[in-house]
Amino acid sequence: MVAPDERFTRAPKYYAVKQHLLELIDTLQPGSPVPTERLLTAQLATSRTTVRQALAELVGEGRLVRRQGSGTFVAEPKVSWPLQMTSFTEQAAATGHAATTELIEATREKAGDAVAERLGLHPGGLVHRIERLRLVDGTPMALETSHLSAARFPGLARLLKRGDSLYRVLRDEFGVEPVTAEETIETAVASPREAEYLQTDTGAPMLVLSRHSFTAAGEPVEWVQSWYRGDRYRFVTRLSV
């Protein structure tokens, strides 16, 4: 059989399913289960594919979480994260949370053209590539990849081995302090690798924050890209004229 297509209906059927679920979610507490996919299929007289399309959007919006083998549940509300020049560790502490960092990889490699330009290096110059997982209260928050000039910060990788704050190492060991930055924020989609580190699904919507930071003298220090789960975090910033 095929879609009923009620002739003058504009909204696709999965959207009606989604609205039905939104009403249900509003009556439930975070953590409560919603009906199983097969039950919704029967209740709403549709196919499982259609139900899953509606569920997928609600998961993407951070309204539901799926747990394979277990069920689908109402999600916790989003968490706000400030955009400031202060370090990750200080930011978390300021809001009363315990920040930790796991070093995933610290290597030296040849800079691609884009990275070389951002760091003011010749194409092919060596850079540190540092990949870290940021956790708040033990749950993964962001996956960060930093690039810094290898010539300017010799031995940096070794100094970071114990999960020290990058900004602290830069200040204490190299006397460098980034004071301004240009940030770009965009949406993206989680790859399997990112999804695994952040405990979410391939294809989940992400917020990608790219920071290009500079010293007071205007010298580029770092170029870092941080991937946040878009269903769990939102960014907050202050503007003035």
Add this chain to the structure above:
Amino acid sequence: MVAPDERFTRAPKYYAVKQHLLELIDTLQPGSPVPTERLLTAQLATSRTTVRQALAELVGEGRLVRRQGSGTFVAEPKVSWPLQMTSFTEQAAATGHAATTELIEATREKAGDAVAERLGLHPGGLVHRIERLRLVDGTPMALETSHLSAARFPGLARLLKRGDSLYRVLRDEFGVEPVTAEETIETAVASPREAEYLQTDTGAPMLVLSRHSFTAAGEPVEWVQSWYRGDRYRFVTRLSV
């Protein structure tokens, strides 16, 4: 028949299709067509559903655009949009673009609890609710919903009828100038209504910018939520210590 499941393959099949398409996209110019869904299905020995899952992610990432009845094409690169206190009109002019605004709706209504609190009103106080479509060089960029106190800005709706800049009306008619703002940025999913105004698809990833602006005296002026297509725009901001 069912998925082959090559036993030790971790990545889902649609992800391999996606990678295949990414390589193809890198060899093509924006605007070039990619193979049709049915052709990809045959070429990659899979089902159309699987091909469409891969295409959907690439569309969400802003790498491809679909045109019903026509085909699927390589997308234009994303456009950067600065986060500043200047008005939309000035921002566009500064980057050499022609900004226009369509007034969709301007009504007075009772404020919900959240809006009343943000504007410093008693619950149920009257507010202007102004919905506008922002266009740059004729293409829709953002769908904006502004809330302002009706008591403080009498007759505002009438003054905006000709598409004047809201900030100009506030300054010239009421002597009010917002100088600071708190902004939050998050991801969301387009509803059919938003999708129609922004000429995209229901379910497309969006960037939602909420701005809460204040006068120099710290009085709240406006609370506005702007929906941008996440596949087409990214936000840029400057930070300093």
Add this chain to the structure above:
DNA sequence: CAGTGGTCTAGACCACAAT
């Protein structure tokens, strides 16, 4: 009109969690 993407169905097998 033929061909494109858009939606939906019914059903299969898989991986994982709870019992």
Add this chain to the structure above:
DNA sequence: TTGTGGTCTAGACCACTGC
């Protein structure tokens, strides 16, 4: 073992585009 979500298939009809 049972039931959950995860992935995939094959095929249907629809809406729209362009010849």
